[in-house]
Amino acid sequence: MKDLPALIRERLTQNLWGVLGNQGYILGIDLGSYGLRAALVDLQHHTYQNAALESIDHEDPETTVRRVIDLARDLMAQEGVTVERLVRVGVGFSGPVDLRHGTVRLAPRRPGWENYPLQERFEQAFDAVTLIDNDANLIALGEATFGVGKGCQHLFYFHLSSGVGGGAVLNGRLYHGAHSMAGEIGHAVVAHGWDGDGRPETLEELVSIGGLIRRAAAAGLAADRLEDIFSDHPIARKVVQHTVDLMATRIAQVIALLDPEMVVLGGIVVRIGGDRFVEAIATRVNDFIAPQFARPVPVVASILGPDSVAIGAVAMALDSLSD
Numbered sequence: 001m002k003d004l005p006a007l008i009r010e011r012l013t014q015n016l017w018g019v020l021g022n023q024g025y026i027l028g029i030d031l032g033s034y035g036l037r038a039a040l041v042d043l044q045h046h047t048y049q050n051a052a053l054e055s056i057d058h059e060d061p062e063t064t065v066r067r068v069i070d071l072a073r074d075l076m077a078q079e080g081v082t083v084e085r086l087v088r089v090g091v092g093f094s095g096p097v098d099l100r101h102g103t104v105r106l107a108p109r110r111p112g113w114e115n116y117p118l119q120e121r122f123e124q125a126f127d128a129v130t131l132i133d134n135d136a137n138l139i140a141l142g143e144a145t146f147g148v149g150k151g152c153q154h155l156f157y158f159h160l161s162s163g164v165g166g167g168a169v170l171n172g173r174l175y176h177g178a179h180s181m182a183g184e185i186g187h188a189v190v191a192h193g194w195d196g197d198g199r200p201e202t203l204e205e206l207v208s209i210g211g212l213i214r215r216a217a218a219a220g221l222a223a224d225r226l227e228d229i230f231s232d233h234p235i236a237r238k239v240v241q242h243t244v245d246l247m248a249t250r251i252a253q254v255i256a257l258l259d260p261e262m263v264v265l266g267g268i269v270v271r272i273g274g275d276r277f278v279e280a281i282a283t284r285v286n287d288f289i290a291p292q293f294a295r296p297v298p299v300v301a302s303i304l305g306p307d308s309v310a311i312g313a314v315a316m317a318l319d320s321l322s323d
Helices: 004-012 061-078 118-126 135-145 203-207 209-218 234-258 268-288 305-321
Strands: 025-031 036-042 047-053 086-093 130-134 155-160 164-170 189-192 200-202 262-266 299-301
Touching: 004 047, 004 305, 025 061, 025 118, 025 305, 036 061, 036 305, 047 061, 047 305, 061 118, 086 118, 086 135, 086 305, 118 130, 130 135, 130 305, 135 155, 135 164, 135 262, 135 305, 155 234, 155 268, 164 203, 164 234, 189 203, 189 234, 200 203, 203 209, 203 234, 209 234, 209 268, 234 262, 234 268, 262 268, 268 299
Parallel strands: 025 086, 086 130, 155 262, 262 299
Antiparallel strands: 025 036, 036 047, 155 164, 189 200
């Protein structure tokens, strides 16, 4: 992870967002499965502050939202910021959201969240214009705005964690598609019958944390942690190589379809796999592209770290100032 305050300060000094982009504060919120985070950005003085709490398994949505709102209010109080000085609030959620209605659309791994009025709840709490999106989309935008893809107009992001998702930045803006479901690449069927039963399996079922551990177990390796998957055990190496091939194939298809300037990989799987995993995928990509159409598209790791969703929420809020 890079020096986030420096990355954000450097970008904000360029003031790409017009007159509204140099006054007041923006609050970025991450309602993640692995933690709750708040980021506060001063548009005038280009400062960045953050705070975090652990998430609690099986916590009801209202309690979780109340805790992250309190976290954000405490952060604002520490910096002497009142709600009147907030110009935007951006909120990221670890699952598909309904942009039209401002609600959570689906939450397969987070019971009770479906149809939760996310946008309305934060607008009531902070009396500020609030925007919402899913975590992968926001990381994509955050990396294109402040991170490894800073300045890229066309970027695709793959998120490998307990689930698998993606986000596309096209012409400098997040691309949502006709039904606000663009980027949900983890739900495409990519193989049939890893376990020998011929059942169609999605990318998420194969390369998410659970998918990797399941595939290792099916091959005879009792893996309890991701670190076991990225060990030197022969079965682990086989699982990782198959994962490299699966990811390289998907990336090649994205490159053929969208022609991005950069592909970014992130999430816990990528963090544990490390540079060796990312480099293996990057090296393999051109094997799945016809030689005459191959082009130098960097495949790199995300650099924004644990705050990536909250930072992406800030980037989304900034973009709305220039609309």
